[in-house]
Amino acid sequence: MxxxxxxxxxxxxxxxxxxxxxxxxxxxxxxxxxxxxxxxxxxxxxxxxxxxxxxxxxxxxxxxxxxxxxxxxxxxxxxxxxxxxxxxxxxxxxxxxxxxxxxxxxxxxxxxxxxxxxxxxxxxxxxxxxxxxxxxxxxxxxxxxxxxxxxxxxxDGVPVTERYLTVAGEVRQPMVVKVPVGTPVADVIAFAGGATIAEYRVVDGGPMMGKVLPDASSAVVTKTTSGLLVLPPDHNVVVRKVMDPVRVRQITNTVCCQCSRCTDLCPRHLLGHALHPHKLMRVFAGQDLESDIAKEALLCSECGLCEKFACPMLVSPREVNAQIKKELMKAGVKWTSSGKPLETNPFREERRVPTARLLQRLDLVDYDTHPGYVGEFIPSRVRIPLRQHIGAPAVCVVAEGATVKRGDLIGEIPEKAMGARVHASIDGVVESVADGMITIKA
CATH class of the missing domain: 3.40.50.11540 (NADH-ubiquinone oxidoreductase 51kDa subunit)
Structure with a gap:
């Protein structure tokens, strides 16, 4: 069974x-x-x-x-x-x-x-x-x-062709809506009444771990899109996510005062893991990436609490950790545990960060409207990525000009690889297959 x-x-x-x-x-x-x-x-x-x-x-x-x-x-x-x-x-x-x-x-x-x-x-x-x-x-x-x-x-034999997501921020009607996978982000924002400001950026996901879309006009909803947040370009949630990585390191090496607040509030550190973000802030100041301290970056979940809430100097331990982790994984460096039993920090419960305080720190209180479900939106065209998951991208199994029904298989898992199938999310005709995308016109 x-x-x-x-x-x-x-x-x-x-x-x-x-x-x-x-x-x-x-x-x-x-x-x-x-x-x-x-x-x-x-x-x-x-x-x-x-x-x-x-x-x-x-x-x-x-x-x-x-x-x-x-x-x-x-x-x-x-x-x-x-x-x-x-x-x-x-x-x-x-x-x-x-x-x-x-x-x-x-x-x-x-x-x-x-x-x-x-x-x-x-x-x-x-x-x-x-x-x-x-x-x-x-x-x-x-x-x-x-x-x-x-x-x-x-x-019940129904494949994944749709996604429930929250649309919030600077839109006329914040909402929870169901849309087909591959729906253009711009269409979703338009369905929410459009943006209330002329210049904006869109965060795919939540304000803490979501990513700022490089170009909202060409981005689409995927199986993992939990939210679309429309925010001013100079909003603190946006600015910290799009800062040049080199600039992040320069600021870190100059400004970090080693107060250790990022470590004190780090959720993984509080669970007893050997992660000390304040020490990692010095790794790019000359420490060897092979050092024991540098390897601690492999333990970071990139939750962003250190960056968005803990740091009084407004620098980004999360981004520094992510850069170090990327270099370590590229070099094939592995984490080696000390083997000691993990001991939960005795102050763990007292150091939890209440969501209400986090909303205030993020300057998001005005957007916390708890929107309700408004129904389903079906666009006239979808662009479905063949990679929407960890693992190998799906292999396209349809040709341009093919007629498809919602739920039809259009991308198969490569042989002997970890991946996920991809299905047509609307009825229509395959308009193009290019750049890892299958475009279907209703």
Whole structure:
């Protein structure tokens, strides 16, 4: 039965909807005792997961039970913040209806990053994932809400062709909306009434870990797009994300005062991991990338708390860590654990960062409108990337001029590679296949 479910998940092209897009059939083909549903929605402003937990909870639960059957898990825990009262009510009711008694609801505190999977595992299960490790190593699998929604649909033979996302910021009508994968970002913004300012930048994802799109006019929604935030070009969320990497290092080497606040508030450091961001800030000032301190960058989750909240000098430990990590991975440098048991910092709970304070620091309070679902938007044309996930890009299996229906396979997993299938998201004609994109005109 488990193998059949894994096959259905693979055939439907399900990937992690809450992060980098790990193909879900890879995660489901494991053995654990617990499956955690990541409903933390910990990035400020994003509201699609609470909507799904409130209105599509039975579908999500069906996906959760499928992953539990695959992995042999005896327990499934739905984790969400108590502030989403209606979603919590729906989840508790669904859990109570479970005839086998395998499901639980776990109420998370309203802090960032409650949705970091290693933080989530510690909060819900009291287990600490090893440095540079995976929840699998402590008997858990973590899946996002929309991922499990897509797993349930995969069991019905429905592939991933759409995405729920939040549109917020400087738009006339903030909203949660469902759109086909490949929908142009510009079309989504127009559907939200358009931008309220002439000059703006768009963040794909949340304000902490999302990426500023280089060109919103040519960007599209992918399977991992959780939100589109329209912000002024000089907004602090935008400016810090687009700063030249060389300039970041120059500022760091000049300004960092080694106060260690970034380390004090680092979520991974508080779990007991050997990560000291303030020490890493000196690596580009002459330290060897092969040093033990430099290797600590491999432990960074790039949550951005050090950059957006902790640093009083307004420099970016996150960006410096990311640059060091990139160089280490390029050189094939591996992390070697000391082997000592990990000890959680005794001040961990006191050093959690409340989301409300983070919103104030980010200057996003005016945009925190908790928008509701407005329905589905279907564009006249989609541009579907063949790479929307960790692993190898899909191989195009359709030709220009072909007529396709929504759900038709258009991209296959390369042989003997880790990847995910890609499907047509609207009915139409394949207009072009170029630059890793398949364009379909309705």
């Amino acid at each position: 488990g193998n059949q479910i894994v096959d259905r998940i693979r055939e439907a092209g399900v990937v992690g909807a809450g992060g980098a897009g790990l193909p879900t059939h890879v995660k489901a083909d494991a053995t654990v005792d617990t499956v955690l549903v990541n409903g933390a929605s910990c990035e400020p402003l994003l509201m699609s997961d609470p909507y799904l937990m409130e209105h599509e909870v039975e579908t999500m639960i069906r996906g959760l039970e499928a992953v539990m059957d695959c992995t042999g898990a005896k327990k499934g825990v739905v984790c969400l913040k108590g502030k989403h009262a209606k979603a919590m009510e729906s989840v508790r009711a669904a859990v109570a209806r479970d005839p086998r008694g395998r499901l639980e609801a776990f109420e998370l505190g309203d802090f960032y990053p409650a949705g970091d999977e290693q933080v989530l595992v510690h909060e819900a299960l009291g287990r600490t994932v090893p440095e540079r490790g995976l929840p699998l190593q402590v008997g858990a699998v973590v899946s996002n809400v929309e991922t499990l929604y897509n797993v349930a649909r995969a069991l």
